[in-house]
Amino acid sequence: MSIDSPFARLAVNPAIEIERAVSELRYGRPVVLTEGESAIAVSALDALAPDTFDQFAAVSAQQHVLYLTQERAARLGLKTNGPVCVPLTGTGFEQASRLAYALDADRPSRFAKASLLMERSAELAITALLLPAMVCTPIDAKDERFSGCISLDASVLNGGGTARQTFQQVARTPVPLKDHGMAEFVVFRGGLAQKDQVAIIVGQPDFSKPMPIRIHSSCITGDLYGSLKCDCGDQLRNGLDLLAQAGGGILLYLDQEGRGTGIGAKMRAYGFQHRGLDTIDADAELGLSADHRRYEAAVAMLGLLGINNVVVFTNNPTKIAALRKGGIGVQSRTPVLGRVTVENENYLRTKTIRAGHMLELDSLVAAE
Numbered sequence: 001m002s003i004d005s006p007f008a009r010l011a012v013n014p015a016i017e018i019e020r021a022v023s024e025l026r027y028g029r030p031v032v033l034t035e036g037e038s039a040i041a042v043s044a045l046d047a048l049a050p051d052t053f054d055q056f057a058a059v060s061a062q063q064h065v066l067y068l069t070q071e072r073a074a075r076l077g078l079k080t081n082g083p084v085c086v087p088l089t090g091t092g093f094e095q096a097s098r099l100a101y102a103l104d105a106d107r108p109s110r111f112a113k114a115s116l117l118m119e120r121s122a123e124l125a126i127t128a129l130l131l132p133a134m135v136c137t138p139i140d141a142k143d144e145r146f147s148g149c150i151s152l153d154a155s156v157l158n159g160g161g162t163a164r165q166t167f168q169q170v171a172r173t174p175v176p177l178k179d180h181g182m183a184e185f186v187v188f189r190g191g192l193a194q195k196d197q198v199a200i201i202v203g204q205p206d207f208s209k210p211m212p213i214r215i216h217s218s219c220i221t222g223d224l225y226g227s228l229k230c231d232c233g234d235q236l237r238n239g240l241d242l243l244a245q246a247g248g249g250i251l252l253y254l255d256q257e258g259r260g261t262g263i264g265a266k267m268r269a270y271g272f273q274h275r276g277l278d279t280i281d282a283d284a285e286l287g288l289s290a291d292h293r294r295y296e297a298a299v300a301m302l303g304l305l306g307i308n309n310v311v312v313f314t315n316n317p318t319k320i321a322a323l324r325k326g327g328i329g330v331q332s333r334t335p336v337l338g339r340v341t342v343e344n345e346n347y348l349r350t351k352t353i354r355a356g357h358m359l360e361l362d363s364l365v366a367a368e
């Protein structure tokens with residue numbers, strides 16, 4: 001007897017399909033990506049171990065390749081203006097991993113332009129907080145070798161756009177803060193592969209006026225443990241102070257550790273920074289761009305709080321552009337400064353020179 005379950009239709013929701021694929025990748029299982037007649041089976045190297053890597057190689061009959069982003073290809077010295085794929089025939093797990101992430105890896109002698117499907121699979125890995133080095137093999141649509149693996153039409157990934165903007169409020173509760181009196185914590189759920197995120201309302205802001213806001217990306221090392229490698233902890237506390245001084249405002253604390261790459265990637269990048277690379281080059285060694293953050297959550301949270309005009313506390317022009325793109329009016333900007341230390345000076349300099357943040361670093365250093 002067939003049962004007409006109301007849950008059956010959930011399977012056609014792109015967000016659920018993407019979240020399932022993200023989960024499969026994180027657990028080291030291949031995902032099949034299709035587009036028209038083309039299909040690839042793909043695993044994220046970051047989530048594989050020697051045995052699962054060898055299994056993929058055997059099932060692919062050694063016809064597998066390693067997808068590398070343009071950033072990684074450039075660090076390897078490959079002359080290309082896009083992502084590449086390198087044949088993996090006969091290559092072991094350790095060697096493939098060196099090619100994907102090691103600081104002093106040899107330049108591969110053979111490579112080709114990567115396909116669009118491979119590029120899409122790397123987007124999926126970033127959503128999964130995995131490094132975008134993908135083990136891929138072309139397959140036939142009727143190929144049984146990867147049966148049992150999740151299959152995703154690449155067009156479903158476009159459907160993720162709506163999910164990234166879809167949030168709901170799940171709680172709104174007063175919390176007394178040591179330095180700022182009674183605040184309100186408003187929790188939002190939604191997006192793609194995101195933890196629940198929090199807006200913190202400090203003071204008694206006037207909702208009829210442009211709202212003072214700070215958008216803060218989570219930084220476990222700086223916010224919680226006082227790491228001297230960045231200015232995040234100081235900015236978090238100074239940001240709350242500034243909002244309180246403005247008569248009240250809202251801090252959006254976003255699930256964007258490591259500029260959207262996750263704590264694992266961030267700590268791997270720190271390893272490279274200890275060997276002399278700046279933040280952007282360290283991320284590029286891992287195949288990452290300078291910034292993977294997205295701001296749909298911030299726009300949606302503001303919308304749900306009934307806010308469409310803001311005064312924003314930031315030095316980061318991308319945050320302002322993202323708010324405006326999302327239909328939020330930005331009336332003005334106020335800088336938020338942290339302490340300049342011996343340990344974070346290079347981090348701040350890179351932000352200013354290479355990422356275009358609006359910091360007058362030399363005057364800050366002189367003032368210390």
Ligand SMILES: Nc1nc2c(ncn2[C@@H]2O[C@H](COP(=O)(O)OP(=O)(O)OP(=O)(O)O)[C@@H](O)[C@H]2O)c(=O)[nH]1
Pocket residue numbers: 215216217218219220229230232235256257258259260261265266269270279283313314315316319336351357
């Ligand atoms: N990948 C990477 N991320 C880092 C590093 N240091 C800090 N971060 C992350 O950078 C982000 C900093 O975010 P924010 O405090 O919002 O700062 P911002 O983008 O500089 O903008 P404003 O502070 O608003 O001017 C957080 O996600 C940190 O986890 C690093 O060395 N590598």
Ligand SMILES: [Zn+2]
Pocket residue numbers: 219221222223230231232233
């Ligand atoms: Zn930080």
